[in-house]
Each structure stands twice: as C-alpha cells, then as structure tokens.
Amino acid sequence: MAKIVLNPRVPNRIRKIDFRQYANGSATDTHELTRWYENGDLIILSNYRFQAGREVFHRVPFPNKRGKNKLILTLDEARHGEAPRDDEWAAALENLEATDVSTEEFRETVRQANDELLRLSDQLFPHYRYSKRFCIYNLTEMLAHNMHFDSPQHAADFTQLRAFVNIDTFPRIWRIGGTLEEMVGDCYHSADLKKTIGKHPRMFSRQTTLSAFGDRYESGAHPYPMHSIAFQPGEVWFLNPNMLAHEVVYGRRIMDGVFLFEASGLQNPKRFYPAIVDRLHRKHLGPLQHCWRRWRSHEWLQALRRRLANARLRPPT
Numbered sequence: 596m597a598k599i600v601l602n603p604r605v606p607n608r609i610r611k612i613d614f615r616q617y618a619n620g621s622a623t624d625t626h627e628l629t630r631w632y633e634n635g636d637l638i639i640l641s642n643y644r645f646q647a648g649r650e651v652f653h654r655v656p657f658p659n660k661r662g663k664n665k666l667i668l669t670l671d672e673a674r675h676g677e678a679p680r681d682d683e684w685a686a687a688l689e690n691l692e693a694t695d696v697s698t699e700e701f702r703e704t705v706r707q708a709n710d711e712l713l714r715l716s717d718q719l720f721p722h723y724r725y726s727k728r729f730c731i732y733n734l735t736e737m738l739a740h741n742m743h744f745d746s747p748q749h750a751a752d753f754t755q756l757r758a759f760v761n762i763d764t765f766p767r768i769w770r771i772g773g774t775l776e777e778m779v780g781d782c783y784h785s786a787d788l789k790k791t792i793g794k795h796p797r798m799f800s801r802q803t804t805l806s807a808f809g810d811r812y813e814s815g816a817h818p819y820p821m822h823s824i825a826f827q828p829g830e831v832w833f834l835n836p837n838m839l840a841h842e843v844v845y846g847r848r849i850m851d852g853v854f855l856f857e858a859s860g861l862q863n864p865k866r867f868y869p870a871i872v873d874r875l876h877r878k879h880l881g882p883l884q885h886c887w888r889r890w891r892s893h894e895w896l897q898a899l900r901r902r903l904a905n906a907r908l909r910p911p912t
Contacts, residue, residue: 597639597826604820608636614643618718629720633866635774635838644829645760647707651700652762652848657690657734664735668705676727712852716758723756723856731851739814740843742772743804745836746797750868754861758833758852761826767846770821775838782806783879792876793892796869800837837868
C-alpha cells in the first residue's frame, strides 16, 4: 500500500479504496467512486497489484528525450479508438536495441499491460463510454517536476479518466496540494486570470500553475503545504490531474491511461473542465463583468458572427 505523509494544513482528498469492494461494485459504490473521481480526489487501490509486464518494463529504459520518452503504444484499433502509431512504436523498438528484451516480447508485454488496465478501469468505472483510450508509456527517470495542474489540448473538447500505474521496481514519489478551485481563490486577480477568458481553457490552468508554483523547474520554491505519497511497485491510482495540484518528486517507469469521452458521459456534467473554468471566472469577476469580458473576447465574437451569419443577419462590424 502507498506510504502517505499527511500535512494537517492541507485538506485530505486521498481516497484509499478496497478493489474487492468497488470492482464490479453495487450501483451505490460505483456512484460514490465516480463522484470522488469527478470531484478531483486522488483514488488509490488497495488489495490490487498490477501484474502485466512489470518484469519486462524494468529492463527497458527510455531516453529522456522528446519524442522517445513518452510514447502511446497500442495494438488493437477497435479497443483503443485509433490505429497503432507507427512512429511511436518505432521509437519504442529503437530503445530495445541496448537491452535483452526482444521486439516480440515487448509487443506482447504491452498488449497484456494495455488489456489489464482497460479491464481494471471498466471494472471500476463501468458507465463511461470512451472515444479514445491512450496507453502511454514513460520509462524514463523523472526528478523534481514541480507542482502543477495538467493542461492538455483535449480539455476543451473531451473529459477524461486518468489511471496511473507504477510499473517500476522502485516507489514513485508524488506530492499533492490544493484543488484548482482553492488555488484560483488565492491567485485569480494576481495571476490576471481574467485575461484567459475566450482562450483555450488550458491557458487557465497554465496561468494558475505559473502564478502559484512557478515553472516545472522551481520545485520547492513555493509556500504551499503538500501531502507526500510513495506509490509502491505495481500500485494503481486514479486522478484527474487538471483538478488537483501534483508534483513528481521522483519516479522511473510509469504507465498512464488517458481515456477520453464526451462531457455528456459524466455522472455530473457540471464537472466538465471548461464549465468549471467558466464558473470560476463568474465567481471571481461577478456575473456582469464576466459577461462583458466574454463578449469582448475574440473567440466569443467569432462565435457570435457565425451564429448571426447562420441566421442570415448582418454581422456586427
């Protein structure tokens, strides 16, 4: 089980759940688990250890080089929603050249690991219906990636289930801090977050991260308290990293499931990331100023012009 040091100055949003209770659980258990996830809690499985591939992956180091260290590896288009990415497979197989792992062994190991993660996720969150299911392998040593909120490109169009697996033989050490709502409450005006209205919602979380914590290299330079967690080998946890500040203190090999689906598939559609961002703007600006700034935003005006054109009205100049 994960080793956890709780900081009494930070609300505890860590949920340690028994896999045996929640896998294929009752409607009540499933509803509760989904509510925790969608509200941004960190969910750690007890009585479960990920098995597939761990004895192979620890023999394969990826170089810490863009394009070769964080690879989407799939084999089954029907299950994952897209064809295998040949360029990423080529990079992965190139990394095998200095190891004793064969191409056939590695491909079969990836297949088994993907299957286990998809099966596990479906047992815990059976009602989500995915457009794409990315299995991302990062077999690279990582040290001191500062506290941050994720800001993915897909956040404007899809929501996500995120699953993390420590596939190394050494613990992966994280710290977690406040929620997006809490941090925005501290820095909305000092970070000038109103200027992100009308922009891609990822800009909101990026600006919040930079204002509160600094860039990725400023680990430990901010004043905010944190919990510390050591995820053991084979441990699995779920977290929407857009919603809870987190830092990678140290880790070597991780499997990251990024499973995308439409906002309509959420148990609580109000937890769609762009809707949360919009509510935070309205809360901190007030409804009138929020409405005014949305009206002034370039993207909003473009949308208005399109709607007026579709209605065969003359667009504003």
